[in-house]
Amino acid sequence: MVMANPRLLLKSIFIFLLPCLPYSRSCPEYQKQALLQFKSSILAIDSSFHTLDSRNSSSSNCCLWDNVTCSPPSNSNSTSSVVIALHLSNLFALLMPSNLLALLFFIRSLRVLDISKNSINGVKFQHLGLVTSATWFTLTLVQISLMDPFLLNSLIGSLQDLRMLNLSFNLLSGELPEEIGNLTKLKQLSLWSNKFSNGIPSSISYLWELEELDLSDNTLSMEIPTHIGNLSNLSSLRLRNNNLIDVGSLPPALFLSPGPFILDLSRNNFSGALPENIGDAMLLEILMLDWNKFSGPIPQSISRIPSIEILDLSCNRLSGNIFPIFDRQVNLLYADFSSNQFSGEVSTTFPTDIEILALGDNKFSGALPSNLTKLRNLQRLELQDNNISGELPNSLLQISFLQVLNLRNNSFQSSIPKTLSNFQNHRILDLSSNNLTGEIPIEFVNNLTGMIEVPPNRTSRHLSNNQLSSEIPASLGTLKALKMLNLSYNKLFGNIPERLSDLQNVEGLDLSHNKLSGSIPTAFTKLQQLTTLDVSNN
DSSP states (O other): OOOOOHHHHHHHHHHHHGGGSOOOSBOOHHHHHHHHHHHHHHHTTOTTOOTTOBSSTTOOOGGGBTTEEEOOOSSTTOOBOOEEEEEOTTOOOSOEEGGGHHHHHTOTTOOEEEOOSOOEEOOOGGGGTTGGGSOOSEEEOOSSOOOOTTHHHHHHHHOTTOSEEEOOSSOOEEEOOGGGGGOTTOSEEEOOSSEEEEOOOGGGGGOTTOOEEEOOSSEEEEOOOGGGGGOTTOOEEEOOSSEEOOSSSOOGGGGOSSOOSEEEOOSSOOEEOOOGGGGGOTTOOEEEOOSSEEEEOOOGGGGGOTTOOEEEOOSSEEEESOOOOOOTTOOOOEEEOOSSEEEESOOOOSOTTOOEEEOOSSEEEEEOOGGGGGOTTOSEEEOOSSEEEEOOOGGGGGOTTOOEEEOOSSEEOSBOOGGGGGOTTOSEEEOOSSOOEEOOOHHHHHTOGGGTSOOSSOOEEEOOSSEEOSBOOGGGGGOTTOSEEEOOSSOOEEOOOGGGGGOTTOOEEEOOSSEEOSOOOGGGGGOTTOOEEEOOOO
16 A cells, blocks of 8 residues: 655645634725726615625725635745636526626636526626636636627637536527637636537637536537547536437447546437447436437346436337346446336336336336346336336335335226335325226325425325226325326215315315215315315215
8 A cells, every 4th residue: 555645645635724813914995996886886786785795894905805816826926816716606696788898807816716506697708807817727607698799709709718608598698619629728628508500610629628518508410429428538428408419329438447526418310229338437426317308118228337327218219128237236326217208017126225216108018027026126117108007016025115106007907005005105106097996995085194294395186087986985084295196987875974174284185076965064174275176066
């Protein structure tokens, strides 16, 4: 084992602590005056503005003001420090003039500026004043109504040393310039939620130090540059919600080992088969390919990615009746395969520690497999809108952490098992639109402790559109956390239990299309949260 040099270690600790030590040296007078003018200009419009206040009421040293960071003294004989960072995000709501920013850019020593989420009127490049005279490392201008179509081009030509550029959530439009490849020191580039159009410039592949790229929520089209997968430092690629396409398949280079940690290509127009080498991205933790037009089977290699935690392939045209068999050591926690064309029996080839599994809106058939219980950590299981048949299995009881179970719109033919009541953690249960018969077991209600105490999340119970025939159990009134109760389109009879008035948090109650009689309990008037009550067709 190699021992660290004690002198170097001490020196690094000293450098780390320097910004925390009290400053005995003042910032330059011109920087202090620039900040004071900036503050007074805002106060003239918004008197509630209190940022840039001194942390020491007796000090006029701007290095001791809130939201200001100064450099450490360059040497022991130095008489001053300089302002290197201003963190001014989300400070004022009233609309400020755009020329206000020139006061900040007059501070030529600035390396980091965050003025995001403020209300500034129509910022253009000329309002950035002397921005080009500084050596910038980080520039964050998020959500300040940037609209100059030439701003990005101007910044690229002027700020060659940028490490991080974030112009997200603005009104920038036009094409992304090829010159963006000149920012070779960039580590983070975020331009999401603007109005950029046309293609992603191929020069992006020249940004060898790039670690994070986010171009989501624009109107970009055409293909992903082939060589973008060669950016060996890229850990996060987000291109969600554009109009990107790819002829045949995604570039295999995207999945070259080790690959990114996060890949989000959801809500585009990608089509064709998923690349066979998708499993080569061994460091991939989040893969979002939902809302595209991918077709064909899921590549078997996807089951070998050991670090994958979130996998979303929903809302595509994927098909097949054989799912990949995931390795035991795979860390998959969330998997969404809903709204595709998968068929055959419900697959259970997922890691045993998976917590959320969504297989709804496919073409699964047959009975529910009894070995679903091996997925012992399941918290949410969605199998709605399939053609699953047979009885509701008692074995579901063994998945003790299950909170959400959605079996809506299938072909189950049985009574409701009394043992189904033993789900202690249930929040949402939807058995509607099946062929369930018989009564609503009292035991089915009494043991649902997860709906008795008021949890932070929504709770609901849907048994509508079945063939249930019994009186409504009065004990349903004990489920005080219930937000929605739907018993419509059954054959329930008798009176509406007055104890339902104890459902103090219920917002929707649908008892329509049954054979109920009598009157609506007057105690329902105390249901303050109730917005929808339907007792029609009884």
